[in-house]
Amino acid sequence: MSALFVFILASVCCFLMIGFCTAFARKRLWDLAKRLREEGADSPRLFSVKAYAGVGIVALAALLGGLFLFGSPIPGCLCLGGFWVLTPAIRRVLEGRWLARFESSSLPFFYALAALLQVGLALPEALFRAARQSQTPFSRRLLRHLNNFPSGTSLEECLNAFKKRYRLETSSLYFQVLQTAYVRGLPVSQFMDSMLPLLEAEEARRERLKTLRQGAWAQVGLVVSLSWGLAAFLALWQPDFGPLFWGSRWAIPCLVTAAAFQLGGIWALQRALRW
């Protein structure tokens, strides 16, 4: 009975430690990300730093947790290896999410731009004003690039640098059409009127896809955590069972096969959720 109590206490301490480490890492990483953003670091580099630092902290927590819980560094080292392999995927996911959020925030900017063009402002002035007025990540970063305009860089170069840096999807095309229309002296505001409904439709499509994907991943997360959670509960509930299980030659193959099935499922689902 006392062994069970010690085991539960150790597990609680371990999970508290992992939770504390994660919260601490999150805070530290957030500060780091903020500083890098203020310094104007490229977003891919920022996400690499975030992914590698996050993975490093989680792997360290897993290593310490494994040492504390099982008295062996092997499970922690396995986690560390696994997380290291997953890091590029984590980085891609972080970057993809950020880019989607970034592009979503362009809608208020384009609305402000359309309104300013309608009252007769020239495109460069309207771009400046709209970027200053709509305080979204999109307009803040665009403004940073537009600030090169007064020092002699052409509008086309400013916008091209912006598009190249943030690898935009649809907004990039609209900027391209805007630029062409401006260079040829064609009515830009007329073009904006037909562009805004398209941007809205695109935004609606993106949101719908996001909702569908989030629902699917939430279900998978629940199934994965429930199966491991119930297995852990079983181990805690039957203290005699632990040594018997770990003593068996089937223990590791059983756990590895289960983890491989789940990783395979995550990979297959990720492919099925592609649009």
Added chain:
Amino acid sequence: MGAAKGFEMVKAVERQQLVALLYFFEALRLYVGVGYDLAYAWGRALEGFRTLFPAPIYEVLHPSPGEAFPDCLVRLSREWPVAEHRIWFELLVFLYQQGTALGGNLERIAGRLRKENQLALENFGRRLPLVLNIKLLLFFFPAAMLLLMGPLLIMLQESFPG
């Protein structure tokens, strides 16, 4: 399982082609709407999409070296990967050769493609629970069984070694 995966990939490629074509026609519509000739608008729209389109789609839409623009349209009306969409290129060939105003027709084509895209999204949303259930049954259910029943079976085996 392989067949299901193949089917999903084919669907994903078809969706990509549809979305690419939709963006392309939207861009054409915008360019033609502000007064460009179709051949010039075609080049500008492709330039805008150089990094966004999957390489095979960009190559198919791009006129080959020495290929005149109407010939490119004729080629697309025969070789565009999705047979149902070839009609739009055929229509463009006809309208371009007739010298008719294209703005309204491009608007209609883009509208039709938008609708198709919307339907594809709805279809994707409708099929998703089924796809998810299949994945759960194939991958996550065996893993859960292994995690829950495996230790019990091991315990039974160890208890009755004979």
